[in-house]
Amino acid sequence: MSNETLLSSRRELFFAYDIKMGNPNGDPDENRPRVLPDGTYYVTDVRLKRFIRDYFKSQGKYILVDTIDSKTTNLTGRVAHFLRTKNKSEVAGSELVDILLESFIDARLFGSSFAFKEQDNWKPKPVPKTLTGALQFNHGEVMHKAEAVDIHGTTTFGSDEDKSQGTFTTYFALRYAFIGFNGVANEHSAKLSKMTDEDYKEVLKAMWKSVRGSGNTRTKVGQVPRILISINYRKGVEYQFGNLSDYIKLVPANGKDEKTWSSPDDYIVDLDLLKKRLDSQKDKIESISYETSPDVKYKDEIPPEWLPLNIDTDKNA
Structure with a gap:
């Protein structure tokens, strides 16, 4: 970089x-x-960042918030392991931070404490x-009323070798949820964290790819990216709208109550x-710029001056 x-x-x-x-x-x-107390379901920014980090790792990029051989470790252990793999000495001060920012894309994007x-006698x-x-x-929010469901079942295996009956299980889920996140990348902070224009392009791709690719567990298998809109302000402009989701509305498409929605067919x-x-x-x-799922229906056409990101059609994405 x-x-x-x-x-x-x-x-x-x-x-x-x-x-x-x-x-x-x-x-x-x-x-x-x-x-939330008002009944709005939400997703933390930490969850979204985890999706992004996992995608970067799957693409061979180094991430700072990571395990070592699938085992948890503290920050010192993670950095010491990385330095050893790169045959670097256990440095300190600004030199250490420079190495971390040069090497770990999530540190450039999200910072670190x-x-x-x-x-092991090393205190950076x-x-x-x-x-x-x-x-x-920001934390993401479900942008409509959603219905929580409790799914009860039993495990296949008994709790003991001599027992033939499985144990009871309960799985908590949402019937359907359209979750919107807002984000801002600040050019002044980027001078310190060394985030680049290319890093920003990579994180857009990572967001779109990561939530779909995370479906290797029952709780996340039903996730699909639906809308991504990115605003590139002019150089030197000290401005941002903030909370773009406040300007985006979901309108019922077929008269169904919001809590009974089950797919993009139910709203515009x-x-x-x-x-x-x-x-x-x-x-x-x-x-x-924008990316959109073909399943999403819009009240009006997307403005022709908006530039498609083409993440799903890019063979190199």
Whole structure:
């Protein structure tokens, strides 16, 4: 990445995926779908970042928040292991941070607290000790009323070798959920974290690819990416809308109650307010890019000046 261009201007994005009969992000108590007091279901930014990191790892990129041989470790252990594999000495200070940012794409994107602990007589002293990532996400929210379901069953195997009856199980899920995330990549923070224009392109691809590729567990198998919109502001512009999801509405398509929705056939995506807001600030915007699932129906056509990302059709993606 040393020869790549640092993030040249501010970027803002909206990303949405859906899940059917699955749990997008279980709570730490009972592993139920996370819910706000007003009944809105949500997914943490940590969950989305995990999807992105896992995709990067599957593509052969180094990630800082990772295991070693499928075993958990602390930050010191992870970095020490990486340095050994690269035949690098156990450095410290700004040199250590420079190596981490050069090597780990998730550190450039999301930053790190660099909370090292002494291990094997090595206690790294990074400078700085904390680095704010250039790319920040809000928690994602389900953008309609959703219905939680409890699915009861039994395991195939008995709890003991001498028992023939399986044990009871309960699986918590949402009938259907369309989940929207907002994100901003700040060019000033990118100067410190060394995030590049190419990193931003890679994270857009990773978001779109990762949620579908994460379906190797029952809780995530029903996930599909649906909409990705990216705003590239003009260089030097100190502006962003914030919360782009506030300008995107889901309109019932067939009279079904929102809690009974089960697929994109049940709603139409209304971008009218978003297009109006974008048009009002078009002097600040260099370009708008998008990716969309063929199953999503829109109230009106996507503006012809928006540029397709072509993630699903790119043979190199």
